[in-house]
Amino acid sequence: MKKKENRVSIRHVAKLAGVSVSTVSRVLNHPESVSDELREKVIRVIEECRYRPNQIARSLRTGLTKVVGFVIPDITNPAFLLMVKGAEDYLKKKGYSFIVCGTDHSAKEESRILRALMAQNVEGIIITCSGGQRSELANLLRHLGLKTVFMDRRYERIDAPYVGVDNAGGVEKMADYLIETGHRSFAYLCGERTTSSARERLQGFINSMQKNGVTNYEILYGQFTFESGYELVRKFKKIPEAVMGGNDLVALGAIVALSELGYRVPDEVSVVGFDDMFYSKYSKPSLTTVRQPIYKMGFEAGKVLWKLLSGGRMQQKEVILPTEIVLRETVRQR
């Protein structure tokens, strides 16, 4: 049996190549500054003994870990992970690795995670915060001095870049469409108001109502879940001609509650969502909804973080992506 599989270090390489440690390091980091002869020799040795620089030692020395963190409310929600994937796809080309953490929607867990990330010396984070405007988060971020970009959900208490979608614009457009197609009474099923997205979407709804002079509407508050949509329907004062879900999940929940109550969708009630999540096109009837570019949002957030990390000054504090309405079967055609 071999002695013990001790990782090969830069020293071994130096010795084998008959050069100094410095030279090997230079070959790795500033190859142009070493003569062709030595460079080739060193490279050969590196490949022969399959040397890989120890990232830990490198980090300690340079202070740079080439790791970024993601903080999202729910590690089990495909939407958040699609964002993460977008950001990763951009950032991995720049040589970064990733730690992704879920907070279970808990502010306390969020703080814990942020500290842990800091102890791991991540260079920066992309965060979709766990709702609320708790000052705790602001203080922590400020104190840790962590480069941060907010994604999908705003956090006003701190001056960091934000990338999201045009929530208000999206539902406003959809509400306009519903009015155009002859719907006259509405219900809006709002998600957690502690999140900026819920507030913005609600605002979009209100904007459309006011702009079009319709007053026959009802707003119910709940969460961004299927169950919430299901329950909220049963609290309607009066069944409206159109119900708008805060996202696809609540819209789907609303649809089954409605059909259990004996209302046919879309013949008697139209229902729309927001997200265009995977399943929406397969549900029966397939869901008319506002599509948001989730992956793209992550990708853009990645870009922004990279700009932050590479020291470039931010020209814009926000990037807001457009949404698109996708027409399917849950809206009655007149």
Place this chain on the structure above:
Amino acid sequence: MKKKENRVSIRHVAKLAGVSVSTVSRVLNHPESVSDELREKVIRVIEECRYRPNQIARSLRTGLTKVVGFVIPDITNPAFLLMVKGAEDYLKKKGYSFIVCGTDHSAKEESRILRALMAQNVEGIIITCSGGQRSELANLLRHLGLKTVFMDRRYERIDAPYVGVDNAGGVEKMADYLIETGHRSFAYLCGERTTSSARERLQGFINSMQKNGVTNYEILYGQFTFESGYELVRKFKKIPEAVMGGNDLVALGAIVALSELGYRVPDEVSVVGFDDMFYSKYSKPSLTTVRQPIYKMGFEAGKVLWKLLSGGRMQQKEVILPTEIVLRETVRQR
């Protein structure tokens, strides 16, 4: 403006507390070995200046990073992430942090990721491998000497612990049930045969057929996707009385294909799935399926990895979790 927010190091603490660096380190790692007096003084200082040990330096010194990696085929699939969450919930109590990587079902990407993980000096990994029995993976793992546990999908070419569910048993039980309830002809819609789960489930189906002496069945091969279920139905030689999906997604796909073809589920054809994913209970009609304890599987995998990391010898190379059949609306009652 302050000088520059230089992180406070163990040296600062030592100086402020009027003790040596060693003592501070000991307070952190072997508190019992330092006198009460000094220990308290040091702890006070640590808290006052909010000192947090630099994990990087610590890792360099000890060779231990307190980080484990997860490698899964698709970072966007809630099922995989629920497993990950299970493992994290166990392992975070032991002080670990996590890197989770998706391979996009690509063996090549998988290799790349494994190397990257190694360069990050993760202490171990939990992997749901990207299908196939490519020797590449075995070689890599062997060469890297990474502590590994396989989750959900077996990989026979290497002698590492495996935690999964009783795939064969689950579908066998379900098939038995379908036979009991009077179904006489079957179709099995198999997922990627490069995965052990697909093979085991198929085997369970065949076991039941043989045991019960039924020969009137058809096996179709595809993927673990909604679309695959949808397409496979159109290739039936003859519509069977019961179709079993390799997972819920393909079952759901089969249901819509079937209803588009004019067959009513469950009155004319029964359909069952495997997984009991989130949406299955809400689909219309709600899906009868085999539930597997996804979160628990991850949790157990976490346990096993921890045993590996803390040097304990594995008493068992495998942990196989039981499945449970959940009866809903897609099976005709006689």
Place this chain on the structure above:
DNA sequence: AACGTTTTTGAAAACGTTATCTAAATTCAT
């Protein structure tokens, strides 16, 4: 009071890199 034991502390050496600084070698202009 003298001596061995044990406990508590500090100095210093690692861990594997990169960066700074100086010495040697080369090039270039006279």
Place this chain on the structure above:
DNA sequence: ATGAATTTAGATAACGTTTTCAAAAACGTT
């Protein structure tokens, strides 16, 4: 050729910890 300017290479000092080793202090025992 000579000296100045430039390029190339090596020694060495960090980075922030933990651990080893030895010294100092405390404690018993005679």
